[in-house]
Amino acid sequence: MAKIALTNLEKRFGSFVAVESLSLDIADGEFLALLGPSGCGKTTILRMISGLTDATGGRIHFGARDVTDLPPYARNIGLVFQGYALFPHMTVAQNVAFGLEMRALDRGEIGRRVQSALETVQLTGLAGRLPRQLSGGQQQRVALARAIVIRPDALLLDEPLSALDAKLRQELRQEIRRLQRSLGITTICVTHDQEEALSLASRLVVMHQGRIEQIGTPSDLYESPASRFVAEFIGKSNFLDGHVGAPDEFVTKSGFLFRFQRRSAAVGSRAPTSVGFRPEKIEMGRGRNAALANHVEGKVDAITYLGATTEYEVRLPSLERLTVHAADSSADPIAIGDNVTLSWSSEATFVV
Amino acid sequence: MRDDAGLRPFSLLSPAVLVITIGLLLPMTMMFRFSLNRYSANELMTQALTLSNYARFFGDAFYLGILAKTIAVALASTVVALVLGVPAAYFLARLSTPRLKSALILMTVVPLLMGNSVRTAGWMVLLGDRGLCNAILIFLGIREEPLRILYTGKAVLIALVAAILPYMIISLQSVLEGIERVYEEAALTLGAHPATMFRRVLLPMLMPGIFSGSLLCFILAMNAYATPLLIGGPTFQMMAPLVYQQLTKVFDWPFASSMAFVLMAVTLASVVLSSVFIQNRYGRL
Structure with missing residues (x-):
């Protein structure tokens, strides 16, 4: 030893x-x-x-x-x-x-x-x-x-x-x-x-x-992958390309503004080119959750039942696609074609 | 519905069975019958049912000596081929360049492509009193008189080893190919020195190859004809040339037949005994 x-x-x-x-x-x-x-x-x-x-x-x-x-x-x-x-x-x-x-x-x-x-x-x-x-x-x-x-x-x-x-x-x-x-x-x-x-x-x-x-x-x-490679290799991630605007704000090419808190030390001097967030950190509903920093609206494209969770493919107006993992709510089930709002916190958002 | 699935393998085999029956079993039965006949100088042989030919063989120290010498030479050449074959086969099996490997395997079997007598004649040129080896020895002043190599047991051994070595190498190499390198690595990481690794891990795993290779070589050496005839000459006799000599020179067919059967029985017995021994020692192969 x-x-x-x-x-x-x-x-x-x-x-x-x-x-x-x-x-x-x-x-x-x-x-x-x-x-x-x-x-x-x-x-x-x-x-x-x-x-x-x-x-x-x-x-x-x-x-x-x-x-x-x-x-x-x-x-x-x-x-x-x-x-x-x-x-x-x-x-x-x-x-x-x-x-x-x-x-x-x-x-x-x-x-x-x-x-x-x-x-x-x-x-x-x-x-x-x-x-x-x-x-x-x-x-x-x-x-x-x-x-x-x-x-x-x-x-x-x-x-x-x-x-x-x-x-x-x-x-x-x-x-x-x-x-x-x-x-x-x-x-x-x-x-x-x-x-x-x-x-x-x-x-x-x-x-x-x-x-x-x-x-x-x-x-x-x-939680804070140092690169897109790490984020994609460990778990699933959503990525949108763009650039950092304000110190804690990322502007995507499609024009969304997302607040982020996680910026890995390893990114160093290189300017981040993508914003990322995990599918299970996203809250999905008919309306927005005002307690969370980031929001985006879209339409459900595909639903895959995975047992413990359900995977939703959501298409944004900009035609970008996001993956959401959520528990299937039986009270108000979301179906393909429904309009939904996605919300997630700035702590769950990283730039690479 | 007729179930003829069980019949098919047999019908596939039948041409081979036919060839073996006509070409091997029939002549052997006849030969065995001959071995019980009596030699006659005038009529070649007379019908009889006698064991006198076998009695003559086992009663004569000259013939028993030749049998003993045959067994000794076959054993020795097999052991030498094994000792030479293991490193060569290991080297071949662990080569990572496919092209070099095929080339070397081809070189190993090339001697088998030329006739046994041609190869043996080559050894005669090399080992004779005025052969290449002696010419060099005398030229270098190492010897004044030529060294007697040809027509000795040593020469027969050298030539026999050369003849059977390819079979040994190929048998060992095919088994070694199936032994993954990871077993060697496991032994090394556990603290085994390469020599210990070889003895404790590689050798036991190689046993099936050692067994089949040695068996093949021993049988070939026991029944070798051209090599002992040409290299051993009249002074170093072995069984197969002796049988041939009785058959074609003395025309004593009954005695030749009985000697052929003795040679076959001794070979078979040693093969069976050694496989029983090896299986007891190392488990099923």
Whole structure:
């Protein structure tokens, strides 16, 4: 268990830059998620931390230890692979014991630690089974046990839940979170699934084309996205193009005036070109809600029932379209073709 | 309605079954019958039902010696081919450039495209008393007299390994292709040194390839004809040339037939025994 520091880390494949001068500190015991679309460099970062891929520049430190030039077997890491990579010819217990045997611990110690690791992931009864005799969720637990039993400096998860169905995914997500908290292992999870990242990690790094787009807590990223890319990657957003007029007022090309309060630090010197707001922050009704700062009128174009909420497509007089998520009100149901007023607060409005 | 779905696979097989019956089973039955006949210098053989040919083989230290030598050479060449084949197959399987990979695989099998005797003649040119190897040794002053390589067991071993190596490499490579690299990476991240990773993870997973490759090579080496005949010469004898010699030079068909069956039975027995052993040791393949 240690603090992990990446300093100007870089990976080039020929002229292609997979990871561009990346610096990042992960605190001892922190759960960090690297989030981004495929090809954004997040897996390359994980492989460089584990030593499976050589960095072409920069340093990696585990605590005070510089591990940049160490081979993977000398780094003391626990890596959970996307497909688990359990050794098919070994039983569950043998798989979990493997890393301990490599550390030349005595038999009794290995037995005790394997036993307790299997208890932690609730697989005690399956110690003698082969991986192919296990379900996907059980295999995932074995992979987790195999990675934590060696008490690694860093636990690295590569798309840990992508091979499982939705219900199991949710269950294991909570289990991973619980496990990580109780063991206090510094953990880095690579995923393209925003829901997974938001629910698992205490801090998120959104990657785009080999660079960090934004770092922050889940709510930072959701409420004040630093760029249109982040806003679109995490959750759904409505965007209207235009420019900032007064310090807290955005003028859209179609002539609307919207008050905003959120302006991400990352936007910096560049002038914002879009105003954004989340579909579920919009209140929709026959009349305007005077308590909220921003209003716009439109006509309902399409309705999609989503279960907990209903999604409405609203066409503005300017022909721009907005998406609204609202609970279906059975007293006065809104139908296609109805004229509605949309209202939302300035706190829910950000410019990027 | 008639259910003839079960019949179709059989009807598809029948041409092959026919060929095997006529081309293999029939002659083998005849040969087995011959092996029970009695040799006659005048009439080639006389009808009989005797085990005397088998008794003669197992009663004569000369013939038993040749059988033992055949088994030893086949085993040794298989082991050498395995040791040489694993790194080559691993290199091939892990190559990421498809074009280079196809080129190298083609190069591996090219020796199979030319006849066995042509290849063996090449080894004779190389290993003979006045061959290339000795010419170089003498030219460099390392030896005054030519080194005797041809017509020794060593020469047979070298040439046999060269003959069976492609089969070993291809068998191993096809299994290695199916072993994803992620297993190696998992072992490395868990603290396994590459050599330990190879022994504990790769080797057990490669077992089916090792088994099928070794089996193929052992059978080929046991029954090798041209290589021991040309490279071993009259001094280093193995079973297959011996059978041929009895058949065409001595015209003792019953004895030749019985030796052919001994060779076949010994090969079959070792194959069955080793597969039982391997399955007990490493589980079902």
